[in-house]
Amino acid sequence: MDPLLDFTDQVALITGAASGFGKLIAEGLAQRGAKVVLGDVNEDVVESLAEKLRADGGQAVAQRCDVALEEDCQRLVATAVERFGRLDIAVNNAGISHDFTPFEEIQQSVWTRQWEVNVNGVQFGMKHQITQMKKQGGGNILNLSSMAGIGGAPGIAAYGAAKHAVVGLTKSAAAELGPVNIRVNAACPFFTLTPMVAESSIVVQKGVPAAESVLSRGCVMKRLGQPDEVANTMILLLSPANTYMTGQCIAISGGALSL
Numbered sequence: 001m002d003p004l005l006d007f008t009d010q011v012a013l014i015t016g017a018a019s020g021f022g023k024l025i026a027e028g029l030a031q032r033g034a035k036v037v038l039g040d041v042n043e044d045v046v047e048s049l050a051e052k053l054r055a056d057g058g059q060a061v062a063q064r065c066d067v068a069l070e071e072d073c074q075r076l077v078a079t080a081v082e083r084f085g086r087l088d089i090a091v092n093n094a095g096i097s098h099d100f101t102p103f104e105e106i107q108q109s110v111w112t113r114q115w116e117v118n119v120n121g122v123q124f125g126m127k128h129q130i131t132q133m134k135k136q137g138g139g140n141i142l143n144l145s146s147m148a149g150i151g152g153a154p155g156i157a158a159y160g161a162a163k164h165a166v167v168g169l170t171k172s173a174a175a176e177l178g179p180v181n182i183r184v185n186a187a188c189p190f191f192t193l194t195p196m197v198a199e200s201s202i203v204v205q206k207g208v209p210a211a212e213s214v215l216s217r218g219c220v221m222k223r224l225g226q227p228d229e230v231a232n233t234m235i236l237l238l239s240p241a242n243t244y245m246t247g248q249c250i251a252i253s254g255g256a257l258s259l
């Protein structure tokens with residue numbers, strides 16, 4: 001295997017692994033030799049994925065993990081250590097969106113839930129991942145932010161605020177943890193046709209072509225992302241050869257511009 005993409009024996013934890021980017025990253029890492037630990041609220045689906053990866057010759061374990069609950073995030077790290085002895089890579093991918101809504105009409109419950117899942121979920125995960133990575137002398141964390149985390153996001157302000165917080169968590173942790181060989185980066189995709197977007201009300205109501213032309217207005221490539229091209233870029237960022245990059249929030253965006 002090309003050493004740039006050889007994850008043999010690396011232990012990788014992925015949250016939100018039942019769908020979309022998380023599922024593709026889990027498959028991509030397992031196919032390249034990683035031992036994967038998969039968490040999701042959708043326990044049956046994530047367990048089936050782990051079974052499939054094992055049937056294909058990989059090493060995979062799955063468990064229910066609601067990232068909004070600190071004890072679930074802690075248990076996922078504990079499972080990695082119990083089953084595979086360490087934790088090299090953590091992808092804090094689980095996240096939720098919300099419907100396009102004028103700023104002043106976003107319900108308080110939506111703001112709160114965005115914070116619980118998209119911010120606390122990343123912070124709880126990082127807290128326990130970092131504790132383990134410090135014990136073993138290093139590690140590699142990739143958080144899922146968004147283009148909405150590095151620029152204005154009209155109509156999805158609660159999501160955008162939460163994803164900006166993920167950038168803050170990423171940069172602060174990277175600055176603090178570089179000396180102990182823990183690298184922390186974030187991926188910032190533009191709208192991509194994972195179930196999160198494909199099943200969103202704008203796409204369901206308008207259909208893909210019409211929704212794409214509205215959503216991709218600010219994107220120089222004039223199209224939405226495809227799930228594999230974005231997930232593959234994240235796998236490239238996780239490459240075992242990528243050892244000197246930290247504190248970066250990388251746009252994967254077809255050139256979409258941000259305010």
Ligand SMILES: NC(=O)c1ccc[n+]([C@@H]2O[C@H](COP(=O)([O-])OP(=O)(O)OC[C@H]3O[C@@H](n4cnc5c(N)ncnc54)[C@H](O)[C@@H]3O)[C@@H](O)[C@H]2O)c1
Binds near residue numbers: 015018096121146189
């Ligand atoms: N698709 C996009 O356009 C896009 C763009 C930028 C960033 N992102 C981010 O990428 C990440 C993955 O999104 P996706 O597009 O693959 O979405 P998706 O909806 O296809 O997958 C999200 C997964 O997270 C899981 N999940 C939701 N809440 C959870 C919780 N509390 N605990 C554990 N798991 C939970 C879901 O069950 C699902 O399996 C998210 O953080 C999202 O915000 C997506």
